[in-house]
Amino acid sequence: MATPTLSAADLFAPTEAFVLSRAELDTRRPVDLHTQDFHEMMWIQNGTVRLHTAAGKRDLTEGDLVFIAPDQSHAVQGRGEAAIVVSLAIRPGVIRALGNRHEDLQGVAFWSGGAQPMVTHRDIRQLADLNAAALKLERSPRDKLYLEAFLLPLLTALDRAPDGMAQGAPGWLIAACSAARDPAVFREGAAGFVALCGRAHPHVSRTMRKFMDQTPVDYINGLRMAYAARRLTGTADSLAEIAVDCGLPNLSHFHKTFQAAFGETPQRYRKARQRDLIQPRP
Known part of the structure; x- marks a missing residue:
């Protein structure tokens, strides 16, 4: 059975660079994994969320941040009450252009190169900053300029491997x-x-x-x-x-x-x- 694919054409208005949303997740196990033709950044706002991928399942908690690239099959499921996620869907091409302009982004976030979504963590202070920035983004025009103003401070703050570190480092x-x-x-x-x-x-x-x-x-x-x-x-x-x-x-x-x-x-x-x-x- 083919893996279903979510399409940007069904999600984005013609002029939108991004779509920001919040959701309380269903606790039922997802029927299938899915892929999508756009990038997505998702973080756990409250509770516990189970991330299903082709490699297995992983439970995420408040502050965990997930970067999902196109073609990375996945699904999410709430674990217990009030499992709330914030999702930032990003129009195809925007992330590719950003990576082309900033080669230092290679190896992190959407550019990790792995077969599975990259997961990192924000502590309570960092999560508060992320939520405040997301609220500002939510109130802004859905343009690339405002999206990049949100993404770049976050991306520069992420852990990245130092120069010369071989792949596969823990x-x-x-x-x-x-x-x-x-x-x-x-x-x-x-x-x-x-x-x-x-x-x-x-x-x-x-x-x-x-x-x-x-x-x-x-x-x-x-x-x-x-x-x-x-x-x-x-x-x-x-x-x-x-x-x-x-x-x-x-x-x-x-x-x-x-x-x-x-x-x-x-x-x-x-x-x-x-x-x-x-x-x-x-």
Whole structure:
């Protein structure tokens, strides 16, 4: 029996770039999976929702966010009372054009490349922000401009695999690498990163070597030095201040780590790249 396909022609008015809706889901098991010829973003507003895919079933709870690409067969089912979802259906071509303009989106959300819908999670604060943005979108014209204004802040905030990470890396590692870009995290060093992973240190080290060819120390020091480089070229802060903010208060150790990363001392790096602002002649 062929999988039924939902058509954008039956959902979108001719000038609409998106359709935003809310629904309380039926608790009965869906008869069939279906596909669709448009993209859809759906998040769980309340209760528990069962996501059915060709790979099986998965229960989702409040704050879970699902990105569904065309041809990914799926169905959803309420689990218990008041299982409420918010759905954002997006006209065919809009997401493709967005991805063409922003290559950094590859590997996340609609561009994950998997056979199944991508699922991520928003915490209570992030969910509140998402709902507020959705309310604003709901009140706006159904144009691509307003849709992109809604999507881009969300997409840039999603966890994404760092450059060089091999495919198949576990979600916990991707999430930890994303969170570790925050100075408040990498200041705590490799131990803080491992704690963020929620796994034993040897397991984190083995997994990072397998998918990134790096140790936790390598990765954290890379983030620290990239941050230091931005501070060196973008501010007049002293080396001591920058070193402390990187989590390396020993200035000698900071110098050695920076030179190992960039092949030159912090002072030389700053002098070569920092330029005085062009001021008008009096």
